[in-house]
Amino acid sequence: MDYLSQFEELKAQKLNLDLTRGKPAEDQLDLSSSLESLKVDEYGSDGIDIRNYGQLKGLSECRELGSMILGCNKEYVWAGGNSSLTLMSQYLTYLCIQGNGDGPWSAEERASILCPVPGYDRHFILSENLGINMIPVPLGGSGPKLDVVRSYVESDSSIRGIWCVPKHSNPTGETFDKETIEGLIEIFSNTKKKSMIFWDNAYAVHDFIDSKPLEDIFSIAEEKGNEDLIVGFGSTSKITYAGAGIGFIALSKSNQASFSSFYSALTIGPDKLNQFRHVKFFQENDLKEHMMKHADLIRPKFELVNKWLEGQVYGSWTKPTGGYFILLKTDPGLAKRVISLASELGLKLTPAGSTHPYGIDPQDEYIRIAPTACSIEELHSAMEVLVCCLGLAYQENSK
Ligand SMILES: Cc1ncc(COP(=O)(O)O)c(C=O)c1O
Known part of the structure; x- marks a missing residue:
C-alpha cells in the first residue's frame, strides 16, 4: 500500500x-427535544416552589432519577447543576481545603491519587490544578490491577484516593468486575488516613450492545460498613443534553453531613425547573x-x-x-x-x-x-x- x-x-x-x-451528535440531542416544551408545575412533591432558592440536595424526584441512573440507593444521591465534572471539582476542592475528618489534603506535605491508565484527561487536569500528586496504575480489562494498587497504597501513605470510571471506562471501555470492586474497598479501607474512591459512573446506562452489568459499589461497601469510602458521580449529559442536563453526586449519610456546609456556601440551590423537566421527561419516556x-x-x-x-x-x-x-x-x-x-x-x-x-x-x-x-x-x-x-x-x- x-x-x-x-x-x-x-x-x-x-x-x-x-x-x-x-459528545452526543445532533440526532442524539434531538431525542430529548420534547424537554423544552414540557410544562412543569410550580410545586414538586416536596411542596416547595421550584422557581425559588433552596433544596440544596435537589428535588427528591430528581434524586430518584439519579439513583436509577447510578444504580444505587436514592438516599445517597444529590441532584446538582448541569455537570458532574463540576461536582467532582467541588468535592475534590472540599477535600483539599477542608477534608472529611482527617484534615485538609492541602495541609499534607504530599497528597496523592491513583489514576488508572489509560484514563480520562479531565480527571488528571482537575487533580493537577489542585496540586494533587498523580500516580498511574494500569487497567487490566476489568478495572485497575489490584496487586499494583495494593502495593502502592501499602508503601505510600500520601495516597488518599483513586479515580475510577467503572463502566465503559473512558477510554478503555472496560467495566469493573465484582472482585475488583471488593478489592478496592478492602485496600482503601485500610489506609491510615481516610481515603476515597472517586466513582465516576458517567457511562452507567450507555450500553449499545448487551453489556456486562456493573455491581452497585455502595451496596458492596455497606455490607462491611465502608460506604464512607465512596463518592459517586454521574449525569444526564449523554442521556438528554450535554451541558443542559443534570449532574449527580452520591455520598454516604455521614459524608453528606460534612460536605453540606462546604457545598451550601457554593450554591443556594440547583436549577429545580430543569430537574423537574427531566423528571417529567422520564415519566413520559422510559429511560x-x-x-x-x-x-x-x-x-x-x-x-x-x-x-x-x-x-x-x-x-x-x-x-x-x-x-x-x-x-x-x-x-x-x-x-x-x-x-x-x-x-x-x-x-x-x-x-x-x-x-x-x-x-x-x-x-x-x-x-x-x-x-x-x-x-x-x-x-x-x-x-x-x-x-x-x-x-x-x-x-x-x-x-
Ligand atoms: C468519564 C467522564 N466523566 C465525566 C464527564 C463529563 O460529565 P459531565 O458532562 O456530567 O460534566 C465525561 C465526559 O466526557 C466523562 O467521559
Whole structure:
C-alpha cells in the first residue's frame, strides 16, 4: 500500500474533521427535544416552589432519577447543576481545603491519587490544578490491577484516593468486575488516613450492545460498613443534553453531613425547573427505551470504526459494548507521529499523552478515538485519514 501517495491526495482535499471529544451528535440531542416544551408545575412533591432558592440536595424526584441512573440507593444521591465534572471539582476542592475528618489534603506535605491508565484527561487536569500528586496504575480489562494498587497504597501513605470510571471506562471501555470492586474497598479501607474512591459512573446506562452489568459499589461497601469510602458521580449529559442536563453526586449519610456546609456556601440551590423537566421527561419516556434509541444511533459509528481498522494490519484496538470511545494502541513511539500526520490532513485527534497523568504516555502508544459527534459520512473520511496516517507512521518506522 502506497500510504505516501494517499497522504498527498488526502492533503489536497483540505479536510476539516474532528475525532477529539466524546459528545452526543445532533440526532442524539434531538431525542430529548420534547424537554423544552414540557410544562412543569410550580410545586414538586416536596411542596416547595421550584422557581425559588433552596433544596440544596435537589428535588427528591430528581434524586430518584439519579439513583436509577447510578444504580444505587436514592438516599445517597444529590441532584446538582448541569455537570458532574463540576461536582467532582467541588468535592475534590472540599477535600483539599477542608477534608472529611482527617484534615485538609492541602495541609499534607504530599497528597496523592491513583489514576488508572489509560484514563480520562479531565480527571488528571482537575487533580493537577489542585496540586494533587498523580500516580498511574494500569487497567487490566476489568478495572485497575489490584496487586499494583495494593502495593502502592501499602508503601505510600500520601495516597488518599483513586479515580475510577467503572463502566465503559473512558477510554478503555472496560467495566469493573465484582472482585475488583471488593478489592478496592478492602485496600482503601485500610489506609491510615481516610481515603476515597472517586466513582465516576458517567457511562452507567450507555450500553449499545448487551453489556456486562456493573455491581452497585455502595451496596458492596455497606455490607462491611465502608460506604464512607465512596463518592459517586454521574449525569444526564449523554442521556438528554450535554451541558443542559443534570449532574449527580452520591455520598454516604455521614459524608453528606460534612460536605453540606462546604457545598451550601457554593450554591443556594440547583436549577429545580430543569430537574423537574427531566423528571417529567422520564415519566413520559422510559429511560431504558430512551437509551436504546441512543444506542441505535451510536452503534453504527463504532461498527464503522472497527471495520476501517479491521481492513488494515497495524495496531490493536478496543471493541467496547458501550460508552463513547475506542482506544487504538500503536507500536511504542508511534502515537504522536500518527496524530501529527492526521493533523496535517485536517483531522483533529485528542493530543497524544492525554490518556495519562501529566500528559505523559510513557510508551507513546495510545490514541483515543471519539466517533459519536460526527456524521457517518464525516466518520468515514476521518477513518480513511486515520488509517492512512497509521500505515504511513508504521512504514516510516520500519525503514
Ligand atoms: C468519564 C467522564 N466523566 C465525566 C464527564 C463529563 O460529565 P459531565 O458532562 O456530567 O460534566 C465525561 C465526559 O466526557 C466523562 O467521559
